[in-house]
Amino acid sequence: MVNLQTSWEVRTLSQRASEALAGGQLGLTTGYLFAGLAGLAVFLAAMALVLVYAERKIAAHFQCRLGPMRVGWHGILQSVADSLKLLLKEDIVPTDADRFLHVLAPFMSLLAAILVLVMLPMSPALQVADVNIGVLYVTAVSGLGALGILLGGWSSNNKWSLLGAMRAGAQIISYEVSATLSLLVVVLFSGTLQLSKIVQSQADGWWIWRAPGVGLLAFAIYLIASVAEINRTPFDISEGESELTAGFHTEYSGMRFAFFFLAEFINMFVVSALAATLFLGGWMPFHIGGLATFNAAMDLIPPGAWFAAKSAFLIFVIMWFRWTFPRLRIDQLMRLEWKILLPIGFVNLFLAAMAVLFGFYFFPVQ
Amino acid sequence: MNKMSQEDILTAPLAETAPSSSPAVGMTGPLAAPRPERRGFWWNILSGLRSLLKGMGVTFRYFSRPSTVVTQQYPENRATLKLFDRSRTLLGMIHDENGFHKCTACHFCEKACPNASITVAERPKPATGKPELDYFTWRMDSCTYCNACVIVCPFSVLTMSGTFENSVFDSRLLIYNLTRYAGPTSQVLMKIADPEERKRMIETRGVFSGVPLLRKGGRK
Numbered sequence: 001m002v003n004l005q006t007s008w009e010v011r012t013l014s015q016r017a018s019e020a021l022a023g024g025q026l027g028l029t030t031g032y033l034f035a036g037l038a039g040l041a042v043f044l045a046a047m048a049l050v051l052v053y054a055e056r057k058i059a060a061h062f063q064c065r066l067g068p069m070r071v072g073w074h075g076i077l078q079s080v081a082d083s084l085k086l087l088l089k090e091d092i093v094p095t096d097a098d099r100f101l102h103v104l105a106p107f108m109s110l111l112a113a114i115l116v117l118v119m120l121p122m123s124p125a126l127q128v129a130d131v132n133i134g135v136l137y138v139t140a141v142s143g144l145g146a147l148g149i150l151l152g153g154w155s156s157n158n159k160w161s162l163l164g165a166m167r168a169g170a171q172i173i174s175y176e177v178s179a180t181l182s183l184l185v186v187v188l189f190s191g192t193l194q195l196s197k198i199v200q201s202q203a204d205g206w207w208i209w210r211a212p213g214v215g216l217l218a219f220a221i222y223l224i225a226s227v228a229e230i231n232r233t234p235f236d237i238s239e240g241e242s243e244l245t246a247g248f249h250t251e252y253s254g255m256r257f258a259f260f261f262l263a264e265f266i267n268m269f270v271v272s273a274l275a276a277t278l279f280l281g282g283w284m285p286f287h288i289g290g291l292a293t294f295n296a297a298m299d300l301i302p303p304g305a306w307f308a309a310k311s312a313f314l315i316f317v318i319m320w321f322r323w324t325f326p327r328l329r330i331d332q333l334m335r336l337e338w339k340i341l342l343p344i345g346f347v348n349l350f351l352a353a354m355a356v357l358f359g360f361y362f363f364p365v366q
Numbered sequence: 367m368n369k370m371s372q373e374d375i376l377t378a379p380l381a382e383t384a385p386s387s388s389p390a391v392g393m394t395g396p397l398a399a400p401r402p403e404r405r406g407f408w409w410n411i412l413s414g415l416r417s418l419l420k421g422m423g424v425t426f427r428y429f430s431r432p433s434t435v436v437t438q439q440y441p442e443n444r445a446t447l448k449l450f451d452r453s454r455t456l457l458g459m460i461h462d463e464n465g466f467h468k469c470t471a472c473h474f475c476e477k478a479c480p481n482a483s484i485t486v487a488e489r490p491k492p493a494t495g496k497p498e499l500d501y502f503t504w505r506m507d508s509c510t511y512c513n514a515c516v517i518v519c520p521f522s523v524l525t526m527s528g529t530f531e532n533s534v535f536d537s538r539l540l541i542y543n544l545t546r547y548a549g550p551t552s553q554v555l556m557k558i559a560d561p562e563e564r565k566r567m568i569e570t571r572g573v574f575s576g577v578p579l580l581r582k583g584g585r586k
Contacts, residue, residue, distance in 0.1 A: 062425045066437040324425040325418065340411065 010121065010196040014129040036128045040117060044266060051265040052079040055319055062323040089254035094157060097251065101155035106252065106259035109148025113266035115141045120273050121196045123283045123304035134195035135187055138274060139180050142229065145267060146172035149231070149238060149248045152260070156251035164247025167330060168238035172229055174337040179225035181345035182218035185211065185352040186278045189361065199282035204289030204363040206281035211361045214352040219279040221345050226271040227318055228333070230264065234325035235333060242327075272314035276307065280314075283307040289363035449528055454511035457504050458527025459544040466552035466568075467545065468521040471499040475515035475524060483509040489548065500548045501576050506532065507540040545571050 017032035053068070053076065060067030068075025093102050116138050121127045131137055146168055153165020187193055189211050190201035208215045228235035239247035249260045276282060283303035287295045328336065355361050404410065428434050438447060449455065461467050471488040483505040488497035516524045534540060549555070549568035558564050 058429070060437075061429045061432070061435070064428050064434050064436050066435055066439070069439060320422060320425065320429075324421045340407075 010124050010127065010130065010200070012127040012130045012196075040114065040128065044114065044117070044262070047269055048262045048265050049079045049083065051269065051315070052082070052261075054315075055265075058316065058319050059323050062320070083258065086254060086258040091254040091256060092251075094251050096157045098155035098157070101151050102251075103256070105148050105152035105155060106256045106263070107148070108151055109145050109263040110259050110266070112141055112144035112148065113263050113270055115144070116270045116274075117266065119195055120270070121199050121277060121282055122273075122307050123302070124196075126304060127196060130194060130196045132192075132194045135183055135193045135198070135278075138195070139176070139183065142267075142270070143172060143176060145230075145263065148260075148263065152252065153248040156248075158251050160244040160246070160250045161248050164238040164240065164244045164250070167240070168231055168248060170330075171231070171235065171238065171333065174334060175225040175228040175235075175341075178221055178337060178341040178345045179229060181342075181349050182222040182225065183278060184349055185214055185218035188349075188352050188356050189215075195277055195282075199277055199284050202281040202284045203287055205287055206279065206284070208279040210363060211352060211355060214348050214355060215279065217344070217348050218352070219275065221341055221348070222275055222279070223314075223317070225337075225341060226275065227321060228337070230267040230271055232264075232268065232318060233322040234328050236327060237330055237333060240327065268315060268318055269311065272318060273307070273311045275314050276310035280310045281306070282310070453526065453528075454513060455526045455528050455530045456506065456532060457509065457515065457542075457544065458525050458529075459502060459546075460523055460525050461546055462552055464552070464556070465546060466555050467499075467523055467547075468551050468553065469499045469502065469523045469545065470521065470551055471497050472520065474518045474520060478514040478518040480512060480514065481508055481510060484515055491550065498548070498550060499545055501571060502544040504542050504544050505540070506542060507537055539574065542573050543571055543575060544573075547571055 013032050013036040017029045017036075020026075020028035020032060056078070057067040057075075059065075068078035071077045071081050093099055118128045119131065119134050119138055121130070149168040150165045153161040153163075153168070156162070186198060186207050189207055190198045192198060192201065202210070204210070206215075208219050211218075231238050237247075238244075239249075241247070244250070249257055252260060281287075283306050285295070285298035285301060285303065285306050287298060440447065459467055459469065471486055473486050476484045476486045485501075485503040485505075486499065487501040487503065489500040490496065491498045511526075513526070516526060532540070547568040547570050555564050555567065558567070
């Protein structure tokens with residue numbers, strides 16, 4: 001039996017646009033670029049609405065509740081109604097706030113999320129841009145989100161906001177290290193920083209199981225560190241409503257609050273999608289090297305669906321974390337990172353390097 | 367000689383654990399606070415992971431079983447609404463299937479009521495001159511639903527009725543008369559064979575009938 005899609009050729013939207021430009025088809029170029037931009041905008045809005053609804057429903061059922069039930073069938077239009085309400089709400093900037101930074105901060109937060117979204121390989125045909133330093137770019141740009149939070153907390157001129165922002169800063173500095181160390185494990189195995197090539201390198205199996213032990217450990221560390229990076233429970237001390245009212249977005253209302261909210265949910269998607277791309281094969285179907293029939297059967301499910309399912313599963317796991325675990329104190333948070341995750345991450349990286357060096361993993365690349 | 371007094375028995379085990387210079391007799395020595403188990407790096411991580419997974423298992427059990435949902439879709443499920451036994455709803459007086467109650471106008475509920483929401487008005491029985499219930503006035507507007515009246519009632523006449531929809535446009539309509547008739551209790555009435563005779567012995571009362579007797583000032 002012949003594998004129908006042996007090559008898994010990736011054609012990004014920007015690539016198509018540049019090809020069209022080289023061919024002199026200016027209309028097609030603008031068409032592709034517009035499709036990329038509009039697609040991203042629509043994707044952002046739709047994703048946020050769906051995720052907010054999903055979070056509320058999932059949270060409710062974890063807590064023996066029903067969640068939104070009134071607006072539409074089983075409350076399916078609840079997030080539409082909520083976003084309309086947020087649009088119409090009064091937008092307040094506190095008197096003594098730094099007005100410029102206060103307005104800028106939510107956009108910074110959202111910008112970071114969108115910039116990462118551009119690089120995500122959602123399927124061989126659906127990726128806006130692809131650079132050869134994809135992993136580096138993603139880790140660098142996702143740090144910008146913390147800048148939005150820091151700006152928001154600083155410019156609000158409010159003690160809670162500032163405390164929340166400082167906590168977020170300390171948190172992202174700490175956990176970025178562990179997250180990057182665990183990403184490096186995959187980079188070592190796949191031998192590339194380009195996200196689409198990392199996905200292609202998993203045609204024989206996903207790195208989470210192909211790299212014996214170290215892949216799973218790196219995945220666990222990345223999951224923990226990335227949940228901390230996007231400030232979600234159990235690491236939501238920058239929001240910490242029981243001690244900081246709402247943390248960095250205490251003084252935000254209306255649309256600007258909605259932007260922070262949006263950024264949080266998009267970040268959750270981005271983190272899940274990245275974990276899926278690097279450890280769970282991204283859009284690559286579940287393959288086991290050598291089993292051609294099995295692989296061909298798995299190929300019947302389109303790559304986009306694989307990507308969506310993997311991301312959705314990880315998003316569910318992150319929500320599951322949120323509605324099960326209590327929040328950590330700041331000292332516990334720091335202890336977890338510097339005394340536990342970081343040493344394990346370093347050892348793991350060393351072991352991964354050894355495994356790559358001696359070809360001690362499943363289906364090694366010759 | 368080895369016969370110990372009660373005090374000896376109480377203090378004997380303490381003497382071993384508490385220091386001899388224990389200041390007070392009643393003290394049981396320093397309280398032993400539960401210390402978290404700290405064994406080692408890997409043990410801590412694994413036991414922590416185990417407890418986290420256990421917690422996730424608990425929440426997933428709730429998540430995966432819709433039967434665990436406790437939310438009631440109230441206005442829609444009015445017909446099938448289930449209230450807990452402990453729910454505090456409008457005060458009601460139990461009338462049996464013949465429409466008779468057992469209240470003897472003993473005033474226990476009135477005395478138990480912490481904010482004078484209950485006023486029991488009695489009248490002399492026509493034949494004997496002993497008191498019987500006339501009006502049982504309950505001020506829902508000042509009631510805190512403390513349940514004290516239900517607890518003290520020696521004949522279990524009072525109950526939380528299970529209804530709670532009582533919105534009105536006039537606060538005067540929140541003063542209820544709980545008894546449906548004035549006259550002898552059900553024990554007396556049911557000894558009388560003739561239903562017509564029973565009917566003659568009672569005098570009907572409505573929810574808002576009569577002049578509500580409100581207590582002013584302190585208790586009697």
